[in-house]
Amino acid sequence: YISREALIHSSTKLCPANCILLVSRVGIGKVAIANTEICTSQDFTNLIPKYHDPVFLAYYLSRIMKEKSGSQGTSIKGITTTDISKIKVVLPKREEQEAIVSILSDMDNEIDELEKKLTKYRCLKQGMMSELLSGHIRLTEKEGA
Numbered sequence: 065y066i067s068r069e070a071l072i073h074s075s076t077k078l079c080p081a082n083c084i085l086l087v088s089r090v091g092i093g094k095v096a097i098a099n100t101e102i103c104t105s106q107d108f109t110n111l112i113p114k115y116h117d118p119v120f121l122a123y124y125l126s127r128i129m130k131e132k133s134g135s136q137g138t139s140i141k142g143i144t145t146t147d148i149s150k151i152k153v154v155l156p157k158r159e160e161q162e163a164i165v166s167i168l169s170d171m172d173n174e175i176d177e178l179e180k181k182l183t184k185y186r187c188l189k190q191g192m193m194s195e196l197l198s199g200h201i202r203l204t205e206k207e208g209a
Contacts, residue, residue, distance in 0.1 A: 077110055078101065078102075079101065079110045079112070080101055080112060081099060081100050081101055082098065082112075082118045083098045083111065084096075084113065084121055085108050086111065086125060086143070087107060088142055088143040088148075089107040090107060092129075093126075093130065094129075097119060097122050109145055111125075120161035120164060120165050121153070123164070129143075
């Protein structure tokens with residue numbers, strides 16, 4: 065928790081809910097959306113969308129940041145507000161933004177579910193390896209064939 069008084073006398077910035085948080089130093093290019101009012105440090109650039117879907121903009125910026133980091137390798141030291149202001153954003157109508165967000169969010173949810181299954185199966189395999197390779201479970205001739 066940070067008090068309003070402390071906030072005034074620090075470099076910390078107060079951001080409203082739905083603010084897009086762009087990491088501009090350590091972890092450069094990572095993008096998130098604040099679900100609630102949040103304080104950020106100078107390691108973030110905060111964007112407050114007024115007319116456009118914040119989730120659409122976050123997906124868009126995430127793609128741009130991945131492209132930039134891929135083309136420049138690990139040599140990026142930081143992203144400035146000036147760098148961000150130079151990014152050209154092609155914005156479809158609000159309805160299309162929302163449709164795109166719906167598709168990408170559904171895909172993210174599916175990926176999350178698949179990752180949970182993958183984790184579950186890796187744990188299951190690890191347990192089976194332990195049981196089988198330690199001799200706690202023996203296979204009969206019929207099971208091993």
